[in-house]
Amino acid sequence: SNRKLLILPGDGIGPEVMGTVRKVIDWMDRRRAVSFDVDEDLVGGAAIDKHGAPVTDATVDKAMNCDAVLLGAVGGPKWDDLPFERKPERGLLRLRKDLGLYANLRPAICFDALVEASTLKPEIVAGLDIMIIRELTGGVYFGEPRGIETLPNGERRGVNTQVYTTSEIRRVAAVAFDLARKRSNRVCSVEKANVMESGVLWREEVTKLHGEQFSDVELSHMYADNCAMQLVRAPKQFDVIVTDNLFGDMLSDAAAMLTGSLGMLPSASLGDVDESGRRKSLYEPVHGSAPDIAGQGKANPLATLLSYAMSLRYTFDLPEDADLIEQAVNNVLAKGLRTPDIMASGMAAVSTATMTDALIQELDKM
Amino acid sequence: SNRKLLILPGDGIGPEVMGTVRKVIDWMDRRRAVSFDVDEDLVGGAAIDKHGAPVTDATVDKAMNCDAVLLGAVGGPKWDDLPFERKPERGLLRLRKDLGLYANLRPAICFDALVEASTLKPEIVAGLDIMIIRELTGGVYFGEPRGIETLPNGERRGVNTQVYTTSEIRRVAAVAFDLARKRSNRVCSVEKANVMESGVLWREEVTKLHGEQFSDVELSHMYADNCAMQLVRAPKQFDVIVTDNLFGDMLSDAAAMLTGSLGMLPSASLGDVDESGRRKSLYEPVHGSAPDIAGQGKANPLATLLSYAMSLRYTFDLPEDADLIEQAVNNVLAKGLRTPDIMASGMAAVSTATMTDALIQELDKM
Numbered sequence A, B: 001s002n003r004k005l006l007i008l009p010g011d012g013i014g015p016e017v018m019g020t021v022r023k024v025i026d027w028m029d030r031r032r033a034v035s036f037d038v039d040e041d042l043v044g045g046a047a048i049d050k051h052g053a054p055v056t057d058a059t060v061d062k063a064m065n066c067d068a069v070l071l072g073a074v075g076g077p078k079w080d081d082l083p084f085e086r087k088p089e090r091g092l093l094r095l096r097k098d099l100g101l102y103a104n105l106r107p108a109i110c111f112d113a114l115v116e117a118s119t120l121k122p123e124i125v126a127g128l129d130i131m132i133i134r135e136l137t138g139g140v141y142f143g144e145p146r147g148i149e150t151l152p153n154g155e156r157r158g159v160n161t162q163v164y165t166t167s168e169i170r171r172v173a174a175v176a177f178d179l180a181r182k183r184s185n186r187v188c189s190v191e192k193a194n195v196m197e198s199g200v201l202w203r204e205e206v207t208k209l210h211g212e213q214f215s216d217v218e219l220s221h222m223y224a225d226n227c228a229m230q231l232v233r234a235p236k237q238f239d240v241i242v243t244d245n246l247f248g249d250m251l252s253d254a255a256a257m258l259t260g261s262l263g264m265l266p267s268a269s270l271g272d273v274d275e276s277g278r279r280k281s282l283y284e285p286v287h288g289s290a291p292d293i294a295g296q297g298k299a300n301p302l303a304t305l306l307s308y309a310m311s312l313r314y315t316f317d318l319p320e321d322a323d324l325i326e327q328a329v330n331n332v333l334a335k336g337l338r339t340p341d342i343m344a345s346g347m348a349a350v351s352t353a354t355m356t357d358a359l360i361q362e363l364d365k366m
């Protein structure tokens, strides 16, 4: 086959939830005659333990030469005290940067079967379906100068630089407008143009691109602090939100938590289409590595499985197979199966393994 | 009298809600023999219209020479298209900076009578009482270099600088630890030390200060994205949160919205104590200028009144009078009076004026 998938399970519950995906990949091969060249490698703490770095050049090379990367999660207390440059997170950040994955798609969807899991009132979140597009290779995450210096008076000074250029803003905004056209055709662009010049530029460039190429899409602008409030007050007012790396980090996590089921939410990170027609891409669940429950069979594998389904949709052009997997997820939820993180009274608490078996059974029925 | 208060009503509903405070100040004079030298001036759009700048040097001078500033709100669509440097917000930012108001205290309290107004389930927010301490004169709000430049290739580039020094971090952290001692003795310090060196410095300096002077206070650390999630998931886990200017902007607004009643939340911004023993201070409601309802008698004056009460507590050392006002607010709510923003079925919808009369009546009874 020529579908090349690189699996990077990472740390904590990463390897467990990736086990579920492996079983579904086998099923796809067996029953749908859709096969993948699957390679697997280390990232995060696992790579630090083996190689002394959160990702090696060889692994980055592999990631560059596959069609999609599927990542579990990175980090854990074991590596918390490492110096900044050697932390597990640096592996993920290097992959994003080296692969040029500038558009992070973070759906915040409230699953009907899980409305009660939200801390918000059901009427506020039932049917919620937002897509947050977060810029992922620019801004304060990568801006220079950066670092900590000691001043003549003995004080220290920590600096980071928030920086965006015209083209960085335009390319991620184009992804947002494109996606909006396939949804409810509304984009809300979020910055702090009242306080930051980089936000002024962001607003101007998004507005310009909109006028040039996407004037059929409804565009609005909102300050980031107000957006944080509006997500809590009335999240269903949004369709697509596009914002920078740092605001996107916080807003997408807040939005994810609104749904009450972080263990359900996938994400995609996309780069440009290269000469060979290939768009670099990385898929990962929104949840973290959850070291506290790692190795106990308690992990919810659905976010990672749905991330794999996103790869079928966005990278491998297999929308029907993506649909099958999403349907299987809906079916296991409808049957009342719940891993501990989404357990509710009257439902059946199951392990990662039982959930996986149930998913395969549902797939077999289709 | 030597209690000097400068009132800056600002824009939108600012003047209306300040009218309520004026009546309470008169009541204090009449019934408590507590009098103020009240001066009033312009800020924001109102100052732009009159003087062409969002705050004049003369107004800043007045603010420097009073004991406390009480501000309404700034901004509105009329001034939205002004260039960055002349926007209404710049007036507020200049006051914060010139007065050295580095510690912004933002209580997020869920009033018992208003639990139902929250979009969150009652069990998640009932009894909520968080204090967010936001650094207010540093970080990306004021860091240099900043601006928009045009590159040789014709692209533009927007830059802002996130910068913190040892002493900037220590002084705001000290305010947080001090306040925690008077509350539940817990401080959660929030940054992105996994991504930003300025966050690494923040975490190290807070930890150091804690070890040196505040080891009796319980200290924890949290990443800003996780904090945004935890505020939605389980806000009552927090006592005092201390964070930087930009994270604080978003997190305090999200926290405020959890309570369901933005129209109820005051804030205080404090500077250092000067040679004369005076601590510069500015008090303002968390809500904005709400231009859509300005001039219609619909504004909720309680957040501004509670901001005035905070000034009695923190600047004027009149805790009993602050208590009286807070009690009057509780009483009008208990009687079922509600401005439109907090209206609920079975309650009595009232105007700003009726709410004000009811407050004075309650005060008269005490």
Ligand SMILES: CC(C)[C@H](C(=O)O)[C@@H](O)C(=O)O
Pocket: A089, A092, A093, A249, B194, B195, B225
């Ligand atoms: C792990 C961390 C570096 C990362 C980020 O801040 O981008 C994470 O929070 C995310 O959102 O993917």
Ligand SMILES: CC(C)[C@H](C(=O)O)[C@@H](O)C(=O)O
Pocket: A194, A195, A225, B089, B092, B093, B249
């Ligand atoms: C009006 C604006 C400049 C201000 C800020 O960003 O600080 C506001 O959002 C606030 O939180 O007081």
